[in-house]
Amino acid sequence: MDLKEHIINLPRKVYIGNNILEEINTYFTQLNLGSPYLFVTGPFVGELVTKRVLESIPQNKEYEIITVKDATLDYVYATEEAAKKIGAKVIVGIGGGKSIDVAKYAAYKVNSEFVSIPTAPSHDGITSPFASIKGLGKAVSVKAKEPVAIVSDIGVISSAPRRLINAGIGDTVGKIVAVKDWKLASKLRGEYYGDYTASLALMSAKHALMCTKIIEKDVEAGVRILMEALITSGVAMGMAGSTRPASGSEHLFAHAIEIMKPDVALHGELVGIGTIMMAYLHGLRWKRIKKSLMSVGFPVRARDLGIPDEMVLKALTIAHSIRPERYTILGDRGLTWRSAEKIAQDTGVID
Numbered sequence: 001m002d003l004k005e006h007i008i009n010l011p012r013k014v015y016i017g018n019n020i021l022e023e024i025n026t027y028f029t030q031l032n033l034g035s036p037y038l039f040v041t042g043p044f045v046g047e048l049v050t051k052r053v054l055e056s057i058p059q060n061k062e063y064e065i066i067t068v069k070d071a072t073l074d075y076v077y078a079t080e081e082a083a084k085k086i087g088a089k090v091i092v093g094i095g096g097g098k099s100i101d102v103a104k105y106a107a108y109k110v111n112s113e114f115v116s117i118p119t120a121p122s123h124d125g126i127t128s129p130f131a132s133i134k135g136l137g138k139a140v141s142v143k144a145k146e147p148v149a150i151v152s153d154i155g156v157i158s159s160a161p162r163r164l165i166n167a168g169i170g171d172t173v174g175k176i177v178a179v180k181d182w183k184l185a186s187k188l189r190g191e192y193y194g195d196y197t198a199s200l201a202l203m204s205a206k207h208a209l210m211c212t213k214i215i216e217k218d219v220e221a222g223v224r225i226l227m228e229a230l231i232t233s234g235v236a237m238g239m240a241g242s243t244r245p246a247s248g249s250e251h252l253f254a255h256a257i258e259i260m261k262p263d264v265a266l267h268g269e270l271v272g273i274g275t276i277m278m279a280y281l282h283g284l285r286w287k288r289i290k291k292s293l294m295s296v297g298f299p300v301r302a303r304d305l306g307i308p309d310e311m312v313l314k315a316l317t318i319a320h321s322i323r324p325e326r327y328t329i330l331g332d333r334g335l336t337w338r339s340a341e342k343i344a345q346d347t348g349v350i351d
């Protein structure tokens, strides 16, 4: 057996609990994370949450803040510059997936530590060592820095708008399809299949489905389960050294829409719709997935997200070409327009 060197970098600490953001200085001390710090945040989260975090940083610690509006290469450059200017030892991403990805990729470029502080349970990039950055010429994620720590304040995260919570459920149920695609590639193409990381990803998806049953009665309990699922999925990617366990044909559909109409919907919303259609293609229990998503008010029709039917069909027919090296149920040649129409109509994604 040819066992090539495979290095797995995992977070050293995951702090999870209610109202723990104020403890950040204690955590940094425990982890020996000295200043200067660079905080990367979004305009909205900056006012809502980041201010609170900064108030707990003692005066003898040097820090700077940069506000990013999008996960673009320009914002990554600006973050790198800001980090170099103060000689940042730690880059801290506070916010949704975009702020975290910019922080994570900039930390990778300047070789600083990276700390992930999610404010919404909307994506599984919280722990993953990958980042989705616009401007790199790729619709898919690239290698970035793994977080040394994650600070997951359930009080803050469960107060995020319901739409962001549902997006996290969508991103996570997608693993049901991603793992099936991986298995298929292993059977048809002899691709290495990591049973352990696949099981982790699948467990995340099961927990996301469990979350849909709990969240209506108890938001905090539901969000806690979802956060654990998102963190686990990120760990699966870190262990696999690739996003393979967490991203298959359902993500290819999401990426195809994002290319045609950037920011039309949240990442996890597109993945959720992609999951329904790709689960149908795989012969999985897609109706059960759809029902669970609908039970929490997840938008399961393209038009609910302002996506025209034609765009859904176009996305389905081009999805296979986005990452040709990663084999999925879409095969090498993708779907015809007619088969795309049937899948989207049968699943009720389009009328």
Ligand SMILES: NC(=O)C1=CN([C@@H]2O[C@H](COP(=O)(O)OP(=O)(O)OC[C@H]3O[C@@H](n4cnc5c(N)ncnc54)[C@H](OP(=O)(O)O)[C@@H]3O)[C@@H](O)[C@H]2O)C=CC1
Residues within 6 Å of the ligand: 041, 042, 043, 044, 045, 046, 048, 071, 095, 096, 097, 098, 099, 101, 119, 120, 122, 123, 124, 125, 126, 128, 130, 131, 132, 141, 156, 157, 159, 160, 161, 164, 167, 171, 266, 267, 268
């Ligand atoms: N690296 C990886 O492995 C992965 C990366 N991703 C990437 O993550 C991104 C998607 O992340 P997502 O979080 O959906 O989108 P955003 O980061 O764009 O966040 C969506 C909005 O939610 C706001 N927000 C965040 N937290 C709160 C809160 N507590 N209360 C109110 N508003 C809040 C943000 O504010 P503000 O404007 O202040 O930021 C933003 O306006 C995509 O770019 C996707 O490609 C997704 C999955 C995996």
Ligand SMILES: O=C(CO)COP(=O)(O)O
Residues within 6 Å of the ligand: 124, 125, 130, 132, 139, 140, 141, 171, 243, 246, 247, 251
């Ligand atoms: O979104 C992701 C996992 O949820 C990352 O997937 P990609 O590698 O397809 O960008």
Ligand SMILES: [Zn+2]
Residues within 6 Å of the ligand: 123, 124, 171, 251, 267, 271
């Ligand atoms: Zn995703």
